[in-house]
Amino acid sequence: xxxxxxxxxxxxxxxxxxxxxxxxxxxxxxxxxxxxxxxxxxxxxxxxxxxxxxxxxxxxxxxxxxxxxx
Numbered sequence: 001x002x003x004x005x006x007x008x009x010x011x012x013x014x015x016x017x018x019x020x021x022x023x024x025x026x027x028x029x030x031x032x033x034x035x036x037x038x039x040x041x042x043x044x045x046x047x048x049x050x051x052x053x054x055x056x057x058x059x060x061x062x063x064x065x066x067x068x069x070x
Contacts, residue, residue: 007034030068035060 008027011018018025029035029049035057037048049057 029062032062032065032068035062 011025011027015025033048035049037051050060
């Protein structure tokens with residue numbers, strides 16, 4: 001279970017090198033809490049992607065956390 005919000009620790013640690021090399025980086029929001037908002041392991045979470053930017057992320061429907069393991 002996540003902290004209840006979308007995060008990109010890989011990007012934070014490697015972005016300078018990735019940009020310098022001209023590499024592509026893809027982030028995946030695998031858990032429903034990161035997309036829809038919801039409780040995390042520490043209680044109420046921050047806003048998910050849909051709450052953060054409704055115009056950009058308003059239409060995706062997350063099928064549920066049972067799909068986050070595929």
